[in-house]
Amino acid sequence: MEINPKELELMGKTQSPPPGLVNFFKVEDVFNLARAHSLWPLTFGLACCAIELMAGGAARFDMDRFGFGVVRPSPRQADLMIVAGTISRKMAPCIKTLYDQMPSPKYVIALGGCATAGGPFKYPGQYGILEGIDKIIPVNVYVPGCPPRPEALLAGILELQKQIIEGKAQGRTSPAVVHDSQDNRPAEHKNAISRAEFRKTT
Amino acid sequence: MNSSLLSETFKIVLLGTLAILFVAVNALFLVWMERRVAARFQLRRGPIHVGWQGSLQTLADALKLLSKELVFPHEANKFLYLLAPLLAFAPIVCAFVILPLGPGAVIRDLNVGFLLLFALTNISFIGIFMAGWASNNKYGALGSMRAVAQNISYEIPLLLSTMGVVMAAQTMKLSEIVSLQEKAWFITVQPLAFLLFFCSSLAEANRAPFDIPEAESELVAGFHTEYSGMRFALFFLGEYTAIFVSSAVAAALFLGGWQGPLLPGPFWLLLKTYALVFTVMWVRWTFPRLRSDQLMNFAWKVLIPFGILNVFGTALWLYFEKFFA
Amino acid sequence: MPTLAEKDIKTWLLENVKPDEFLEKDFKKSGILFEAVVPSGKIRETAAEFLAQGYFLESLTAVDFAECFEVVYHFNRWESPPKRCCVKILVPKEENKAPSISSIYKSANWFEREVYDLFGIHFTDHPNLKRILLPESSAIFPLLKSFKGEPAGSDVEQSLKLIEEDKEGFEIRYPQTITEHQKEYYLNLGPQHPSTHGVLRILLHLSGERVLDAEPIIGYAHRHHEKMMEIQTYQACWPNMGRLDYVGAMSYNFAYALLVEKAMGIQPSRRVEFIRVITTELNRITSHLLWLGTFLMDLGAFTPFFYCFDDRERILDILEMVTGERLTYDYFRFGGLDKDVPADFVPAVKAFIPHFKKRLRDYDLLITKNIIFQKRTKGVGVLSRENALAYGVTGPCLRASGVPFDLRRDEPYSIYPELDFDVAAAKDGDVFSRHLVRMQEMRESLKIVSQIIDKIPPGEITLGKLPKNVPKGETYTAVEGARGLFGMCLLSDGSLNPYRLKLRTPSFSNLNAMIDMVHGCFVSDVVSVLGSLDVVLPEIDR
Structure with missing residues (x-):
């Protein structure tokens, strides 16, 4: 395997045998290596990013090179959920x-x-979307962009691969309420204007 | 217990283990081959980064599937749900019993040869039906219904097409059929039968353009929608082994099996088989899928009449051959 | 004939309905011929007459004023010169009821549900008046001016509560189990399904594999575009244009630019017009290529997808060179463009043209002539002219039903009248015809691009500083998007942001027409019909 020596080195550094009668950590390492190189994504697109996800699987970028190309339509057979797009409340x-x-x-x-x-x-005061998928499910890797290029998606999956090999791929959910600086923007909700006034002037 | 019984038992265990080992390695190879072949058809590279030329890719997939959580769907029929993958996979492995690899190199050279083979591969369809039925999923149920209809329809042309060969060879023993092809392969005398056999075996193996039981864009994943981890892998193994077996049988019946110059028999058989498997993949990545009613029409209105015609023609030829000889 | 018919509907209105207000309008400036405010009791009668005269319902929306709601109907006809008319009824706020015209126009069914969903106006005698874009448990009517936003917008607990409520509603309405000896059952296609192209859910009522009834359920990608545009400036709306129909975003840019230019009374330079048309047509090709690939994937052929994406990437390279974006373009500006095209642009387009011509030949040989493909598509999902009219179908789907109606020719904008291109049309109205029309359209777009790529005149690409607000008034603009007629109806109160901006998206009506196309089909056909309609979900849900 081409990436093998580096990965083995990484594993040695990060994993220490847990206490117990029988240790399966070496087996677990082998499995992690396998998992990292065989991430089957779920066929699942929400909006614009889904097109770039498709482009990532298509001829020029070809996610299958790294073994991420087996896109499974059934969640039972998938390992990786790529949340591509806006999450509406519905x-x-x-x-x-x-x-x-x-x-x-x-x-x-x-x-x-x-x-x-x-x-x-x-x-x-927006009413339609959920601000970030990490509010409801744990996320391993965030890929920024609107939409991200397919290269960015590949980099994201390779980052996840690294996490899995290191045995550190625990996703996180975000705290319930996030205050960021953008939330201070005042939204200019207008009041209704009078129709008679409007008709008079036009 | 006498020694012959012991040695016989030992032989069965050894050969069985070898067969299962071969099935596993073969399936890994075929999946890798499929992905590389598909990639070549599609202007891309396919798996290249895991191992030399991606050769360890399918091993990684297999290990990962082994370590996945086995989900048991809500309100599924537990017994049938668990039995189905085994029933879909095991009979196909049994088919190796009668596959002649070389002169005399066959586990059991039965005189009803490939009748047993077709009987065995049919059992796997019961497994597929059970899988869809037991997993309490509508997509699964639809997929398994389609599988049953397809299997019933395509079994007939499959057997009809082999009848021509049997009549010409006057035997049902696979090894004898292969030995008879020393001078000329049966494809030369039975070209129509070969075409019919190829089409029907594509359908029997659920391959595109006849892959309606698991039609991905219609039924999500068809009968194995609810299966995860190793249970799903067993269906996959079964599918690829079925392709291998049907290609090997086609090679034995029509392409002269182990016959070939210089190289040893098993090598020739494998070469021919993989060439046929490649053709199967070629077809899959070229054509769109048929609709279920068109699929039935194709079996009943095209394949079966031609199959009967072929049997009839062969009979006439055999009858008049006596007068000319 | 056309002029006579126009006179007919106008005189008919004036004589029979006696509108409360009647205004002749300048089509060049406002995009409509006349505007009539009719008594709400007479709207059904009016709509029936419009249908009888061959008008389709282009859009139906509402505006929230202080004293009343205005329900706005736009009717149009498949004809050149354009015949867009605007009819309005006033709905008093205390009563909040309007008569439904869904028994006359089938497309009104969804339009009225949308108005109910966003404004809370009840349509009497509507067969199925329930939420369409928002979750069924919602209690808000977001486009009301009295709705000041949800304070708990980013509160996860609130969201999770909503999620739980939705789940309950979901299970109560559609019982999931099959009882014994029951032949008929419901099947949910989506919202996560490989061939619904995003987050569409189709509730199929099946008997075996036969479809008895289909109900598309939309709203899973509702991103409150219209509300957003009401609270942000005209300039800030550009990104929304790129994300509505992300596959053919240039046409939407075009529409928005034309809309505001029309309202402000400005005209971009010739150079800008040429570049706009070239980029839009290239974008149309990418849109059709994406459709071709995914449509074939729905039919079970995987390989064309990769070839289409290969070609698509080549165009994206060119467009990226120009706009800096691959997908969600916001390249146009009011009276101009964001930036000029680079020097490599023209040679790159010229190099692409012969390559793509060769590829189009390949697609014809390998796909259009494939016998399995023809068997799967011919005679499936037929859309008749009558249904196309009743549902207000536009774009390639309409042209495949034998109506060569294309806004680029019939309501010409920009430099399209100067160009030589044919309007692709087929006559059968089935899936195969829609395929043929789109293949032909790619050829025509390529023809347009190759015609003018050498003739881009020099000129300024912006008009310099413009006022930030749009004058008071109502403006309607429509362009031919990759999927059909994309209309924008702007009501400006003269301030920095739109008072109401209705987006009339083609996929919304086209998807609605699917209900009648899949009766008696197999499940496999539902997938191919849906693929042939080429819907983009965020454009439908907005």
């Missing part, structure tokens, strides 16, 4: 269900601004 429960249906070990990549934190559709 879609959020379905994503949660899909995540629950995937067998562990499972990983999540938040692709693009919307899946990371709401992207361009975030404004104070």
Whole structure:
């Protein structure tokens, strides 16, 4: 294997045998290596980023080179959920269900601004979207961009690969309420104007 | 217990283990080959980074599938759900019993030869039906229904097409059929039968353009929608082994099996088989999928009439041959 | 004939309905011929007459004023010169009821549900008045001016509560188990399904594999574009244009630029027009290529997808060179462009043209002439002219039904009248015809590009500093997007941001027409019909 020596070195550094009668950590390392090189994504696109996800699998970028090309339509057979696009409130429960249906070990990549934190559709008082998929499911890697280029997606998956080999691929959910600087933008909600006034002047 | 029984038992265990080992390695190779072949058809490279030329890619996939969580769907029929993958996989491995690898190199040279083979491969369809039915999923149920309909339809032309060969060879022993092809392969005398056999075996192995039981864009994943981890891998193994077996049988029946100059028999058989498997892949990555009713029409209105015609023609030829000889 | 018919509907309106207000409009400036405010009791009668005269319902929306709601109907006809008319009814706020015209126009069914969803206006006698874009458990009517945003926008607990409520509603309405000896059952295609092209859910009522009834359920990609545009400046709306129909975003840029230019009364330079047309047509090709690849994938052929994407990448390289983006373009500006094209642009386009011509030949040989492909597509999912009219279908889907209606020719904008191109059309209205039309359109787009690529005149690419607000008034603009007629209806109150901006997206009506196309089909055909409609979900859900 081409990347083997480096990876083995990394494993040696980061893993220490846990206490116990029988240790399976070496076996676990081998499995992690296998998992890292065989991430089957779930066929699943939400919006714009899905097109770049498709482009990532298509001829020029070809995710299959690294073994990420077996796109499974059934969540039961997938390892990796690439959340590509805006999560609307209506879609959020379905994503949660899909995540629950995937067998562990499972990983999540938040692709693009919307899946990371709401992207361009975030404004104070918005009513339609969930600001970041990490509010409902744990995320391993965030890929920024709107939409990210396919290269960025590949880099994201390779980063996840590194995490898995190191045995550190624990996803995180974000705290319930996130205050970021953008939330202070005042939204200019207008009041209704009078129709009679409007008609008079036009 | 006498010694012959012991040695016989030992032989069975040894050969069985060898067969299963071969099945596993062969499936890994075929999946890798499929992905590389598909990539070549599609202007891309396919798996190249895991091992030399991606040769360890499928091993990684297999190990990962081994270590995945086995999900058991809510309200599924537990017994059938667990039995189905085994039933879909095991009979196909059994088919290796009668596969002649070289002169005399066959585990059991039965006189009903490939009748047993077809009986065995049919059992795997029961497994597929059980899988879809037991997993309490509508896509699965639809997929398994389609599988049953397809299997029933395509079994007939498959057997009809082999009848021509049997009539010409006057035997059902696979090894004898192969030995008879020393001078001329049966494809030269039975070209129509070969075409029919190839089409039907594509359908029997659920391969595109006849892959409606697991039609990805329609039924998500068809009968194995609810299967995860190693149980899913067993279906996969079964599918690829079925392709190998049907290609090997086609090679034995029509392409002269182990016959070939210079090189040893098993090598020739494997070469011919893999060439056929390559053709199967070529077809898959070229054509769109048929619709289920068109699939049935193709079997009942095209393949079966031609199959009967072929049997009839062969019979006439055999009858009049006596007068000319 | 056309002039007579136009006179007919106008005189008919004036004589029979006696509108409360009637305004003749300048088509060049406002995009409509006349505007009539009719008594709400007479709208059904009016709509029936419009249908009888061959008008389709282009859009139906509402505007929230202080004293009442205005429900706005735009009717149009497949004809050149354009015949867009605007009819309005006033709905008092305390009553909040309007008569439904869904029994006259089938497309009104979804339009009225949308208005109900966003404004809370009840349509009496509507067969199925429920939420369409928002979750069914929602309690808000977001486009009301009194709706000031949800304070708990980023509160996860609130979101999770909503999620739980949705789940319950989901299971109650559609019982999931098959009872014994039951032949008919429901099947959910989506929202996560490999061939729904995003997050569409189709509830199929099946008997075996036969489709008895299909109900597309949309709203899974609702991104509150229209509300967003009401609270941000005109300039800040550009990114929204790139993300509505991300596959053919240039046409949407074009529409928005034309809309505001029309409202402000400005005209870009010739150079800008040429570059706009070239980039839009290139983008149209990428859109059709994406459609071709995914459509063939729906039919089970995987390889064309990769070839289409290979060609698509070549165009994206050119467009990226110009715009800096691969997908969600916001390249146009009011009265100009973001930046001029680089020097490599013209040679790159010229190099692409012969390559793509060769590829188009390959596609024809390998796909159009493939017998399995023809068997799967011919005679499937037929859209008749009558249904196309009733559903307001536009774009390639309409042209495949034998109506050569293309806004580039019939309501010409920019430099299209000077160009030599044919409007692709087929007559059968089935999936195969739609395939033929799109293949032909790629050829025509290539023809347009090769015609003018050498003739880009010199000129300024911006008009310099422009006022930030748009004058008071109502403007309607429509362009021919890759999927059909994309209309924008702007009501400006003269301030820095739009008062109401309705987006009339083609896929919305085209998808609605699917209901009648899949009766009696197999599940496999549903997939191919859906693929042939070429819907983009965020454009439908907005």
